[in-house]
Amino acid sequence: MRKGIDRLDRKILRALQDDGRLSNLQLAEHVSLSPTATAERLKRLTRDGYILGYQACLSPExxxxxxxxxxxxxxxxxxxxxxxxxxxxxxxxADVMECHMVAGGFDYLVKARVQGMETYRAFLSDVILSLPGVRETHTYPVMEEIKNTDKLPV
Known part of the structure; x- marks a missing residue:
């Protein structure tokens, strides 16, 4: 168990990952705490960097x-x-959703969302291949998204 958070903090984090729009009152009811105690825990979790922010999940399609x-x-x-x-x-x-420097047979793994193959071809030539220092690329179009989540196990 990670130092600094307890069972109730974890319950708060799980609830917010499921629904970041919960009001403080709804969250307090969900975790069986008073609204004041819940608000204090939420402030601490945010201040200590466990909660980085809130956002809406949009439909790429x-x-x-x-x-x-x-x-x-x-x-x-x-x-x-x-x-x-x-x-x-x-x-x-704006087309690049994620980019990670990796160890192994290549230097970076880029995740991008585009309209379709024609848009991707333009993205590849106008964005990726024009980036500084690019020597070689290999593309993997996703045929089916099996699992796509930002939720962390807490």
Missing amino acids: KLDRGMLVYVEVKLDRTTPDVFESFAAAVRRS
Whole structure:
């Protein structure tokens, strides 16, 4: 068990992961605490960095971003300046949902959502291949999303 949070804190975190729009009163009822005690715990969990923020989950399909792709990226040089310029360029792209530097046979794994294959081709040439230091890419279009969650086990 992680130091600093107890069973009730975990119950609060699980409830908020299921429904981030719970009012303090609803949350208090859910965890069997007073609204004041619940609000204090929530403040502490936020202050201590357990809760990073709140957001709405949007439908990629309804917003014309139904195609999910993963792209392996190899850089031509693995130097600090290339890493920094690549990271800065990725942060500017609205199509990139996630980008992770990884250990192994390539340097970065990029997750992107686009409208379809034609849009992806433009994204690949205009965004990915134009990023600083890109030598090679491998793309994996997702055929079916089996599990997609941001929920952490608490």
